[in-house]
Amino acid sequence: MKRKLCTLGFLTLALVALTLGSAWAETIRIGLMCPLTGSWASEGQDMKQIVELLAAETNKAGGINGNQVEIVVEDDGGDPRQAALAATRLTTKEISAVIGTYGSSVTEASQNIYAESGILQVATGSTAIRLSEKGLPLFFRTCPRDDEQGMVAAKTLGDLGFAKIAILHDNTSYAKGLADEAKSLLEAQGKTIAFYDALTPGERDYNAILTKLKSAAPDVIFFTGYYPEAGMLLRQKMEMGWNVPMLGGDATNNPDLVKIAGNQASEGYMFLSPPVPADLDTPEAKAFIDAYKAAYGNAPGSVWAVLAGDAYRVIAEAIAQTKDTSSEKLAAYMQKEMKDFSGLTGKISFNEKGDRVGDLYRVYKVDAAGAFVLQP
Incomplete structure (x- = not known):
């Protein structure tokens, strides 16, 4: 049993x-x-x-x-x-x-x-x-990929008439790669790279590097880092009374950028990105x-x-x-x-390297209300 x-x-x-x-x-x-x-x-x-x-x-x-x-x-x-x-x-x-x-x-x-x-x-x-x-x-x-973004960045900066350009990155794989790509393409167009350096991500005070940037007297700043630092740069740039235009890469496409910088400092900021969800x-x-x-x-x-x-x-x-x-x-x-x-x-679709095929990048500008507006 x-x-x-x-x-x-x-x-x-x-x-x-x-x-x-x-x-x-x-x-x-x-x-x-x-x-x-x-x-x-x-x-x-x-x-x-x-x-x-x-x-x-x-x-x-x-x-x-x-x-x-x-x-x-x-x-x-x-x-x-x-x-x-x-x-x-x-x-x-x-x-x-x-x-x-x-x-x-x-x-x-x-x-x-x-x-x-x-x-x-x-x-x-x-x-x-x-x-x-x-x-x-x-x-x-x-x-x-960043080489696609670099081409759009160089074209956008050229179309907007900027000749003397400051490039700021944060030494991450993405930001440094995009900065290098844009620098190479802009120099090939005959543009002057007035400033090329990196900030340290995660800091709360960027006045020192903003002072260095200002002394280079660029027509525009191209920032290739992420949205938390972009928001701080915009706010502190406004606080020091410097109104130079600023263009960002696709890692600044996040509504928290406006929360960090505030509507006033964000207004007029432009960035490159695939379409935002609303678009x-x-x-x-x-x-x-x-x-x-x-x-x-x-x-x-x-x-x-x-x-x-x-x-x-x-x-x-x-x-x-x-x-x-x-x-x-x-x-x-x-x-x-x-x-x-x-x-x-x-x-x-994907190519043999696993990369997505096709161009997704667009140009956006932040309006007075802090909204991201697709540019024609």
């Missing part, structure tokens, strides 16, 4: 294990690495909300090929060291692919970790050229923005978080079409067969 009970017990345990194993196999786990803390936390919070909203919509519609999706989130803090730890944790959680992250130097700290683990990575707000020049076959991004005009984008507002009460703060949504959508589409979660098969499909996929930010 005891032997029969033991046999029955083992069979029951085996059945439970098989059932749990089957349920586990039916769940598609997608990683999300984003800055939920630190100076870029507003970007990360939007990224998390967007990706989780899209996954919930997928699950409500029956999942991907009948399988439910689970988003596994890790906070990278907007810091390369923390990103390496976050990436390492995600590689242990049986994910099929990972979305993220925001900030080129932060993404770069995670690239080799995902590559060595054989995990597909789709970056979102990481535009540094060198990220896709390493020959990593599982690396993709839904955002454009996205695809049917998919409009439906998504409506769903986001219904869920969270407001629109996403910037396009970088929406590009995380596009990363989720291309991964989900690749899984649906290949009926597979192998990173190699997903990457092959995205690179060779995904053509003009209808993303939230427009049509999406």
